[in-house]
Amino acid sequence: MKKKTYGGQTSGDKSKEYSPSLIENKWQRKWKSSKLFKTKEDTKKDKYYILDMFPYPSGEGLHVGHPKGYIATDIVSRYRRMSGYSVLHPMGFDAFGLPAENYAIQMKTNPAIAVSQNVKRFKKQLEILGFDYDWSREVNTTDPKYYKWTQWIFLQLLNKGLAYESYEPINWCPSCKTGLANEDVDDGRCERCGTPVEKKPMRQWVLKITDYAGRLLEDLDVKNNDDKPLLDWPESIKEAQRNWIGRSEGAEIKFQISNFKGQKLEKNIKVFTTRPDTIFGVTYLVLAPEHRLVKELLPLVENKKEVEEYVGRAKNETEIERTDAKKEKTGVEMKGIKVINPANREEIPVWIADYVLADYGTGAVMAVPSHDERDWDFAKKFDLPIKQVIAPYFTDNPGSKDAVRDNKKTVKRKTAYALVFDKKNDKFLCLNWEKFGWHSGIIGGVDDGESFKDAALREIKEETGYKNLNLIKKLGGEQHNHFFATHKDENRYAIGHGMLFELVNDEKELVLEEHSLNHKPVWIDMDKMEDWLNLSAFKYMWKAYKSNSDCFTGYGRLLNSEKFDGTESKDVMKEITDFVGGQWVTKYKLRDWVFSRQRYWGEPIPVIHCTNCFAKENKTNAIILHGCPSNVERAMDPKRQTYDKHWIPWTKKQLEIAGIETLVPLMPEPWHMSYEKWKIEFDKLPITENSILIGHSCGSAFLVRWLGETKKKVRMLVLVAPWKINSNNDEFRNKFYTYTIDNEIKDKIKNIFIFTSDDEEDNGKKSVNIFRESLNAKVIELKKHGHYIYGDMKTEEFPELINLISSFSSKVVPVPEKDLPIKLPKVKSYEPTGTGESPLANIDKWVNVKCPKCKGKAKRETNTMPQWAGSSWYYLRYEDPKNKKAFVDTKKDKYWSPVDLYVGGAEHATRHLIYARFWHKFLYDIGIVSTIEPFIKLQNVGLIIGEDGRKMSKRFGNVVNPDEIVEIYGADTLRIYEMFMGPFDQQIAWNTNSMVGSRRFIEKVWRLNNNLKTNRGSTVAGATNGDLAKPTKAFSRPEEGDPYLILIDKTLHKAIKKVTEDIQGLKFNTALSTLMIAVNEMESSGSVTREQFEILLKLLAPFAPYVTEELWSGLGNKKSIHISEWPEYDPSLIVDNEVKIIVQVNGKVRGSFDADPDINEEEMKKKALNLPEVKKWIDGNQIKKVIVVKSKLVSLVV
């Protein structure tokens, strides 16, 4: 097939043609062999560290959108180098994590192999585009030499208590089969695959990023000495981080539980509120369904079943279902439980509702329906009392005509506000106060002893005559209006109530003249009301009427709040907090960073779990109580006594390997030996507070009963397939229930687990549920095991038990630093297990290690780090990539840090850019980096989308490959086109057709060179336009007074200024348009000196490195243009010696004239008035005013 090429220009002389492929290949090789772009740490020069967000080498290679940011940094980097800086411009690859792993699974290869292939391909693609990366500093997050230090940083975090194991429920993606951080969840779905996430309780490593929440937030706005912000970042990214960190201040207040069936309880419910000023309006409390107290108070609740049902339902809902704000509120009261409002000692009920989030604040809220919309909705639905404690306070801004006047007295008055509706005509009866400009409903003062309603009715009659009305409802509650009443000449403080009336009939009385002096009654259409009303009081009522809600969420004046009545609510928040014994606290939405993934392709977390160390320190032993065999035949089988296929001997062995002494006492079936007899034997066993009890089948039942009766405490109870207790033996079963509930086994043991299978039949599920609820046990469902879990399950199918036990019975021993890196083992099969265990757990050789502390047998941590680990510090490694002793030498860090310009996509706002800042601050705190922030200036690159306006993706078939574009147009054209498309940070659609413009531009430059060469030594420049052709000596300094050459000089020097400023401001599109203008001018002038042409080449060099280098060397320059000096402009050359003055008449441009920039104003005026086109417009008119702006314009008003 014939290669596609751009037609381009042709001429008779082939050697004169612009042929990008020849040029570009040549210079790629030359730059490489001369090591032109090797970083030089010249301490005499200023440094400039410029960084790209390193790519994730996917299998698909680069599309034209990817290099956009790299082109930009390349331009800046080349510009800085030419300007005399030591430049660090490195590149590397981020390749751990799900995308690479999934790709490898799909390609049936190992991720390590896939990644190295992809990296090769990426590098090749990048090379073509001519970037000046110093590849000797390349980093790759999957290289053990690199991730050694990622692991090292983890150890430092662990050391400082910032990495910890947690067992709280976390987000779990059932499709990716791994736990996720909060940041990896988007709208309740896995960010990678879109599957709705589930909440799953599991052991996981968590980084305490919340310890840094305050600093991560505050440092976004920290100022330098010059009062400019330290972080020159796009406001949108800062704002996204602020939102994500989500700081709010408020009060933590305790509500005491008052009674249960007459008993006093010594318990509190702590709530968090940002509005302690509303506390007198609390009419109930709400707990999240997962709140600890829900379980604790359950035995005391009257409607236990109802509560249990509700909590169960809430648990089973997905995040998407639960957090749907549009859905109607649900909830259930905990009947019999009351708490006391510490503000007014009122007793109020406690509800459970899923609109309260368990993991924010305290998981409990005080509900103030009158002043919180969510509480309002809830109270309306469940008919709970609503008590107003804040009145909106309306007052006009000082200076306006109705504003309170300091020199007048204020009179307090009760005021009735009425809206009167005539449903026959859909109109409202209103008052038009013409003299005052007020538009209102009916207003009137309330007389002594009169109700608001009566006052309103009286006023309606007096002012409008209508007398037959029905009160429909009150609107908006009490409101306060403070204003100057012109008609009374005094300040009024009106305590008002709004009411809605309906007209019964048209019967009316005569309106006395004294009542109609200031206002006239008018009927206003319903749909005009909103615009018509212009008094705050009525606007407020109208809003309440339209929204059908009296809920007011603003600040205002307190009422029903005892001694705080009348105060401004915003001002007394802290005072009220103190009054109720609360604490002023700061809360963040940011959650700790879930840092473990149950996947293969990540950095192994460098810790070892040693059960031996733990057992030694805690004298742990395990007692396994097996159950009965599944049928009589097996029971009769003599082999069964050995349980050779059963999981028990395997478990025993594994536990002993782990250093846990293990006992398997005799466990006869319940129908063979009585519980009492067995208990006597069992009590003799060395059971301590550190013992682990494992029961299988009916063994579970014995253990539970024994725990119910004994006074002993144990550390852990594991029940495997405990449903045998649901046997036909009713007596036994009943006995069991009694123990579990009455003896509160759950208070003795924190860690109770049940293993069951997900497809067990109903009665099995039933007994598991009984355990779950009565013992507060965590249930682990083993998928696909079916009933085999119960009997002769093969040992290798059941590693979960050992893992669970060791996770609760092992000591975390950090891997000694000298043993780093912990390399990922090479394996054939690395698919995720889905069990909550990493596939690494199955690689015995790798997992089983010597404990570095006790030298006993121990196990490695098998979870790996998330994709975001390696990228959280890579920019530091570039500073010193080969260092074996430290991840970066302190001196080198001091020289290069911080990153001066960081360019990348905005999608990293709340993940990479927060994580990296967190790690950086931590590393600063432990004294190994020198700056508090890693990236001083951040620039977002706008996406290039497909020509069809959709995201470039294989799926849409709209991907444009840069290699093909380079082949047709050349790399320089691609670079210029991408920079010329539009503002750098803006998303723009690709358009291959538009590329010719960029190519033509380069060719013009090329031709300019050809013309110069042709005319070397001659006196005539090769201009294409005969008119402009001008005799000159090419490549010589302009002769004194040569107007053409001076003109080009002026243009060029202005271009130097503009291009320099634009590169600094990353405004590449306008820099290029400036260069285009210059080139156009040079072309049409025809007389260009060598010096001028060289300036142009230098200015263009960062944008089009190949063609400028070619032309530069063609001029005989020996050193590369890219290490030549950046031109400086001559200030005298950028001043215009003639300016155009604009003349306006009545604001419209009517003419212009050229003048000296120093022309004085009188002169300007005179000249302007003499212009014929201006005269035409002022003839016969009086000139009223003349405005003269120096060296700009004259504006005449006639």
Next chain:
RNA sequence: GCCCGGGUGGCGAAAUUGGUAUACGCGCAAGACUUAAAAUUUUGUAGCCGUAAGGCUGUGUGGGUUCGAUUCCCACCCCGGGCACCA
């Protein structure tokens, strides 16, 4: 709902201490060169009225401030992004 951006020709866009709106590029139209095409090149290109000179309108919509507004103020509409039952 709250918070950030943004809205300008046929298209990508330029211009903001308030001073000629549409630079630069694409596209389009007509001309030159050519047997022809491509390439190159010249001219034109916001809309409306007009042969023209010229005039009117015009930077999302409606108001306002001003001699003058794409730029400042108020209200609204639309698009993009972030957060969201966060108490």
